[in-house]
Amino acid sequence: MxxxxxxxxxxxxxxxxxxxxxxxxxxxxxxxxxxxxxxxxxxxxxxxxxxxxxxxKPDAVEMGLSFLKEMIEEIGFSVEIEKKEQGDYILFEIIGQEDMGRLIGKRGQTLDSLEYLTNLVANKQDDSYIRIQLDTENYRAKRREALEQLAHRVSRKVLRQKQKVVLEPMNAGERKVIHTSLQNVSGVDTYSQGKGSNRHIVIVPETK
Structure with a gap:
């Protein structure tokens, strides 16, 4: 500076x-x-x-971008990062020639952790909050589609068996996808329970 x-x-x-x-x-x-x-x-x-x-004042987005590049290099990846404005958030699209599965992690946990840390760094000295989302190999869209399919598959099971189903723990964004996918499905309700990393969704038969 x-x-x-x-x-x-x-x-x-x-x-x-x-x-x-x-x-x-x-x-x-x-x-x-x-x-x-x-x-x-x-x-x-x-x-x-x-x-x-x-x-x-340091540019928040550039600070986040610099931090992310450094972190990814320490993991051992050689990548390019494209910065794109997406309405109310900034997308960092990570492009690499290697298998990006290790960077994504199980159910996106590594990618989510990098995203969380990048947002912390970017907003450390900024007066207004900016939201940065990380993606690679279109993982976010694929994960959303998989969650929507899961939600409807489980809802059919709940309707058929008239019993609740407890889903695996998910982050807030993924839980929102499940809730949104089923909000107009007749016969089922959804709610979240648990704390921290154990917070999950329960899908239950609708009570009249």
């Missing part, structure tokens, strides 16, 4: 100089006042300028 010491007759003037020299905007500028301006004798003799130390 490059810091710049700037002076001016007033703090506002020093800020204006910092914006010009750093080539940035007020939204991205961060500064600390080192010395307040002081008027001297008769407002002239001994006058001291305002001094600030200024820097550009």
């Amino acid at each position: 490059t810091k710049l010491t700037v002076s001016g007759k007033t703090i506002e003037e020093a800020i204006s100089k910092a914006l010009s020299e750093l080539g940035t905007t007020k939204e991205r500028l961060r500064y600390e006042v080192i010395e307040q301006p002081q008027k001297g004798f008769l407002g002239i003799i001994g006058t001291k300028p305002a001094i600030i130390e200024a820097y550009i």
Whole structure:
């Protein structure tokens, strides 16, 4: 992070100089006042300028991207990461020539962990939250489709046997897919129970 010491007759003037020299905007500028301006004798003799130390706020997405690249390299993968804006979130599409199964992990656990850590780093110094999603080899879409199929298969079993079925633990995003898939299916209800990594969905016959 490059810091710049700037002076001016007033703090506002020093800020204006910092914006010009750093080539940035007020939204991205961060500064600390080192010395307040002081008027001297008769407002002239001994006058001291305002001094600030200024820097550009790190770009949250770029911080997340840099962190992710470093983490993946430490795992032992050589990849490219494409950054795409997807409405209310940023997608980091990981592209590699190797088998990406190890990077995805069992039921996407490794990919989810990398995603969680990337979001922590990206939002560490940002005033507003940005959401970053990781994907590789279209895993997210494939997993969603598999969950939707599971939801409807289990719902048919519940309707047929009139007994509840407890699904395996899932993260919040995957549980939402199950809930959404069955919200309009007549005859079944869904709810989540358990805590932390053991939180799971229960599909039950609808009570009238």
